[in-house]
Amino acid sequence: MEESTPRLIRDTASDGPCLRVLGRWTAAQLTLPGVWNTVETSLAGLPAEAGVRWDLRDVQRLDHLGAQALWNHWGRRWPERLETQPEQRAMLERVARFSVPPPTLRRRTLWERFLSLGELVFKVTDHAQDLLRLIGQLLLDLVRLARAPGEGPWRDFTGHIYQIGATALPITALVGFLIGVVLAYLTAQQLRLFGAEIFIVNILGLSLIRELGPVLAAVLIAGRSGSAITAQIGVMRVTEELDAMRVMGIPQGFRLVMPRAMAMAIAMPLISLWTTVAALVGGMLAADLVLGITPSYFINNLPRAVMVSNLWLATGKTAVFGLLIALIGCHYGLRVKPNTESLGQGTTASVVTSITVVILVDALFAVVFKNIGI
Amino acid sequence: MMPPTASPPGNPPASASPGAEARPPVVDIRGLWSVFHKAGTDTVVHKDLDLTVRQGEFLSIVGGSGSGKTVLLRQILGLQTPTRGNVTVLGKPAAVLGTQGAASRVGMLFQHGALYSAFTVLENIAFSLRELKCLPEALIRDAALLKLQMVGLDVKHAHKMPAELSGGMIKRVALARALIMDPPLLLLDEPTAGLDPESADAFCNLLRSLHHELGLTVVMVTHDLDTLFELSTRVAVVADQRIIVNAPPREVIAFPHPFIHEYFLGERGQRAMELLREYPFTV
Numbered sequence: 232m233e234e235s236t237p238r239l240i241r242d243t244a245s246d247g248p249c250l251r252v253l254g255r256w257t258a259a260q261l262t263l264p265g266v267w268n269t270v271e272t273s274l275a276g277l278p279a280e281a282g283v284r285w286d287l288r289d290v291q292r293l294d295h296l297g298a299q300a301l302w303n304h305w306g307r308r309w310p311e312r313l314e315t316q317p318e319q320r321a322m323l324e325r326v327a328r329f330s331v332p333p334p335t336l337r338r339r340t341l342w343e344r345f346l347s348l349g350e351l352v353f354k355v356t357d358h359a360q361d362l363l364r365l366i367g368q369l370l371l372d373l374v375r376l377a378r379a380p381g382e383g384p385w386r387d388f389t390g391h392i393y394q395i396g397a398t399a400l401p402i403t404a405l406v407g408f409l410i411g412v413v414l415a416y417l418t419a420q421q422l423r424l425f426g427a428e429i430f431i432v433n434i435l436g437l438s439l440i441r442e443l444g445p446v447l448a449a450v451l452i453a454g455r456s457g458s459a460i461t462a463q464i465g466v467m468r469v470t471e472e473l474d475a476m477r478v479m480g481i482p483q484g485f486r487l488v489m490p491r492a493m494a495m496a497i498a499m500p501l502i503s504l505w506t507t508v509a510a511l512v513g514g515m516l517a518a519d520l521v522l523g524i525t526p527s528y529f530i531n532n533l534p535r536a537v538m539v540s541n542l543w544l545a546t547g548k549t550a551v552f553g554l555l556i557a558l559i560g561c562h563y564g565l566r567v568k569p570n571t572e573s574l575g576q577g578t579t580a581s582v583v584t585s586i587t588v589v590i591l592v593d594a595l596f597a598v599v600f601k602n603i604g605i
Numbered sequence: 606m607m608p609p610t611a612s613p614p615g616n617p618p619a620s621a622s623p624g625a626e627a628r629p630p631v632v633d634i635r636g637l638w639s640v641f642h643k644a645g646t647d648t649v650v651h652k653d654l655d656l657t658v659r660q661g662e663f664l665s666i667v668g669g670s671g672s673g674k675t676v677l678l679r680q681i682l683g684l685q686t687p688t689r690g691n692v693t694v695l696g697k698p699a700a701v702l703g704t705q706g707a708a709s710r711v712g713m714l715f716q717h718g719a720l721y722s723a724f725t726v727l728e729n730i731a732f733s734l735r736e737l738k739c740l741p742e743a744l745i746r747d748a749a750l751l752k753l754q755m756v757g758l759d760v761k762h763a764h765k766m767p768a769e770l771s772g773g774m775i776k777r778v779a780l781a782r783a784l785i786m787d788p789p790l791l792l793l794d795e796p797t798a799g800l801d802p803e804s805a806d807a808f809c810n811l812l813r814s815l816h817h818e819l820g821l822t823v824v825m826v827t828h829d830l831d832t833l834f835e836l837s838t839r840v841a842v843v844a845d846q847r848i849i850v851n852a853p854p855r856e857v858i859a860f861p862h863p864f865i866h867e868y869f870l871g872e873r874g875q876r877a878m879e880l881l882r883e884y885p886f887t888v
Contacts, residue, residue, distance in 0.1 A: 258748075258786035259709035262737045271741075294787035295755075296734075299747050321818070329754040333727075333746055334763050570722035570768045 235291060237261060239273050249284040250277070256290055256297025274304050284312040293319050298326040362562050368484040369492055369558070375485065387490040395456045396498030400505060403451055407506035410447060411439065411513025419521040428522045432529055435514040436537040441604065444507030445545045446593055449552040452495075452502060453585040457560040460491055461581035464564025465574045473565075483565070492557040499553025500546045507545070540604035548596050552589050559585040630693075631790050631822045632658040632681055637690035639676055650676055652846035654690070660789075663816050663823045664851075665833050667868065668843030674826040675716075677843070678792055681824065682713055695790065708733035712783030716794040718775040720767040720782070727753065727763040730782045752781040757811055773804035777811075784815070793825040797832045809835050830869070842868075 237254040254260065261267055287293065287301075302323065307330055315323065339347070376383045418434050464487060467473045476483060511533075518524040563581035567573050639651040650673035658664050666674045679685040680692050683699040692699035695710055702711060720729050731749035734740060750760060756777040767775060776796065783791060796812065797805040809832055816823055816836070827833055833840065834854060841851040844864040850857055858869050 257709070258734070259706060262706065262709070262734070262739055262786075264739065267739050267741075295751055296740075296744075296748050296787065299751060300744060303744060303747060325755070325818075326751060329751045330747065331750065331754075331760055333750055334760050336764050568768065570766070572723040 235260060236266065237270055237297065239270075239277070241277075244284070247282055247284060248280060249286055251286045252290050252301070254290070255292045256300070257292055257294045258296040261296055261300065270300070274300075282311060284314065285310050287313070287315045287319050290316075290319065293322055295322065295326060298322045299330075302326045302330060358562075361566065362558065365484070365488060365558055365562055365565075369489060372482075372485045372489040376489065384486050384490045387486065388494055391491050391494035392498050394459070395452065395494055396502055399452060399455055399498075399502055402455070403448055403502055403506045404509040406451060407444065407447060407509035408513040410443065411435070411510035411515075412517045414438070414443070414510075415514040415517030416521060419518065423522070428524065429532075431514075431518050431522060431524060432532045433536040435511065435518070436533050437541065437605070439510045439514065440507055440537055440545055441541045442593070442597075444510055445503045445549045445552065446589065447510070448503040448506040449499065449549060449556065449589045449593075450586055451506075452499060452553070453556045453589060454582055456495070457556045457585045458578050458582045460557060460560030461564040461567075461578045462574065464561060465567035465577050468565070468567045469569050469571065469574060471569070488558070488561045491561060492554055495553035495557035496550045497553075499556070500549040503545060503549040503552075538604045544596070544600055544604055548593065551592060551596075555588050555592065556585045559588060628659040628661060630657045631660050631662075631695060632656070632824065633691075633693040634677075634681075635691045635693075637680070637692065638688045639673060639680070640688040649846055651687070651843075654843075654847045656841060656848050656851065658822060658824055660822050661820060663825070663836055663838045665825045665827055665837040665840050666843060667827070667833065667840060669864065669868075672843045673846075674843055675794060678713075678794055678824070678826055681792060682711065706737065706786075708788065709786035710788055711790045711792065712786075712788040714776070714779050714783050714791070714793045714796055716798060718767070718779040720770075720775060720779055722767050725764050725766055726758075726770070726778050729767065729778060730785055732782065732785075734785055749781075749785065752785055753778070755784070755815075756781040757807065772799050773801070773808065776800065776804075776808060780811070780815075784819075787819065789822060791821050791823045793823065793827075795827055795829075796825060797827065797829050805829070805832065812836055 235255045237252075237256045237260050240251045240253060242249045242251055261270065290297075298319075307327075309327070415431065415435060418431055419428070422428050422431055422434075464473070467476075467487075473483065476486070515526050515529045518529060519526060560581050563577040563584070567577040634654060634656040637651050637654040637656075638649070639654075641648045641650060650671075654677075656677075666677060668674050676685060680687050681694060681699060683692075683694075683702040686700065694702055720726075721732065724732065727746070727749050728735075730752055731745050734745050734748060750763065753760065753763060758774065758777050758781070762770070762774065767778070770778065780796075793812070797808055800808060812823070813836055815821060823836075825832075825836065837854055839851060840854050840857040841848050842857060842860075842862075842865060843849075844862065849862055849864070850860045852860070857865065
């Protein structure tokens with residue numbers, strides 16, 4: 232055992248039993264591996280005898296944690312007989328003075344938990360109200376922009392187009408291409424069973440242009456740019472930049488929400504088109520390799536298989552997706568509270584909500600336009 | 606193992622000033638160079654800088670803006686590696702300071718508190734102790750409550766989140782967190798910046814009494830001359846990319862250098878100097 236290890240020695244002096252405390256009773260020592268267990272065992276193993284004398288004079292060093300440990304062992308009161316150095320006594324006195332029962336953290340009762348279910352409803356309506364207000368503000372801002380187009384935040388707008396659109400081109404092309412290849416391979420297996428190989432053009436063309444391309448692009452952009460929008464605006468809340476804007480009289484909707492929403496509504500259909508083309512190229516390649524359907528046949532038959540109205544539907548749909556992703560991103564960004572935890576929660580909620588909403592709205596489009604283009 | 610620099614039992618807390626030179630160094634900086642590369646040009650911040658902080662000192666580092674005071678503090682903490690030179694803290698290189706149990710060697714009060722915003726006040730204070738996972742929860746909680754009250758906060762604030770605290774309270778909680786394992790060395794970055802005069806005074810008194818009672822070695826970076834004269838037992842002045850003087854405040858003021866003349870004997874300095882007559886530097 233080392234000299235500095237905190238320990239207890241029981242002596243029997245002429246005036247009764249004596250407990251000598253030795254070693255360094257410091258946080259650094261007590262938190263070394265295994266030390267606390269030994270100390271606790273030796274403290275617990277002490278026989279409860281009245282009139283025992285505690286001798287702290289040979290302790291090498293006593294800090295607050297060591298003093299607290301002894302104080303707790305003494306049952307939060309002074310032992311009957313105690314011998315200390317003056318500064319050890321000062322340390323113990325400080326611990327004694329500040330030893331209070333911890334404030335209780337009030338737990339919620341069952342009734343309050345039941346009531347919190349109702350709070351959930353209020354929370355949802357609160358979100359809905361905020362979102363509605365955001366949309367209304369966006370419309371007002373668009374009117375203002377239409378009246379004075381020269382005063383619009385065009386630099387922000389083009390910057391967002393670049394960030395949301397141009398920088399997303401490689402990843403969306405890669406994902407689209409691979410999905411096209413996978414889809415073509417899977418359907419080719421099934422079509423061959425029926426000898427209906429040439430219908431791969433119809434299947435790929437319709438599913439990719441009408442559904443998969445737009446949804447795939449929207450999900451990717453929601454994860455990529457929706458989260459970025461929430462994080463940007465959220466950080467502005469944490470660093471009080473939003474408050475600074477308000478103080479300067481710069482409207483948040485006009486400068487933050489509108490350029491993002493507009494950029495998203497324009498970039499999203501373009502990205503969707505790009506993803507669809509990449510997926511079709513992948514599918515075309517796979518069809519050539521697996522079924523021997525040449526790219527020229529594929530391209531010639533595509534207009535016959537898929538009506539142009541599908542393209543218009545996809546474009547309109549993705550513009551709505553983009554608008555929704557931007558609005559949801561801004562909505563959660565503006566609701567971030569000035570702490571880092573809320574920022575993380577807001578970003579997560581933003582991505583999850585926007586992906587869910589994209590799929591919901593897509594289903595809505597599918598039902599409403601079921602007679603068009605098929 | 607604890608480094609051999611903590612005061613042995615029986616010694617009075619570091620209040621006695623005689624024999625200061627004999628006390629062991631806690632921070633030892635030798636031949637330090639800090640060079641920053643930016644846009645193709647090198648900026649030399651420190652050039653062959655030496656600094657020794659001895660046990661029990663309350664050393665203030667002063668210097669103009671951009672003279673590298675905070676950089677120096679970060680280098681002492683091992684957060685930043687100097688371009689050249691050695692930084693020894695408690696007998697070990699600063700780079701190995703941040704290993705397990707670092708909270709028992711050095712405490713740092715960051716300028717803006719740096720409280721973990723996801724934790725309550727009590728969890729923030731107890732964090733480093735709890736992470737070692739060897740003490741019982743009740744003892745950790747008691748130790749954290751003790752430090753909370755030692756920095757002058759009421760226990761009713763224990764379950765608040767950092768976002769609910771005022772600036773002065775954030776500083777106090779951050780100080781309690783830095784002190785949880787009673788480290789022998791405490792570093793302070795602008796401890797009174799952003800506090801109202803009353804809070805700043807209260808915080809100064811708190812720091813002074815902690816320094817006195819716990820025998821801490823303190824290194825402080827500050828621009829506040831009142832705080833400087835109230836607390837420091839020594840002042841180190843960073844100018845011309847090195848420490849031009851490291852001495853008790855009275856000697857520093859008398860040191861002939863244009864920067865010191867401007868810094869201490871300007872209009873603001875004169876006002877703070879009144880304090881010199883009030884506080885006889887016995888802390």
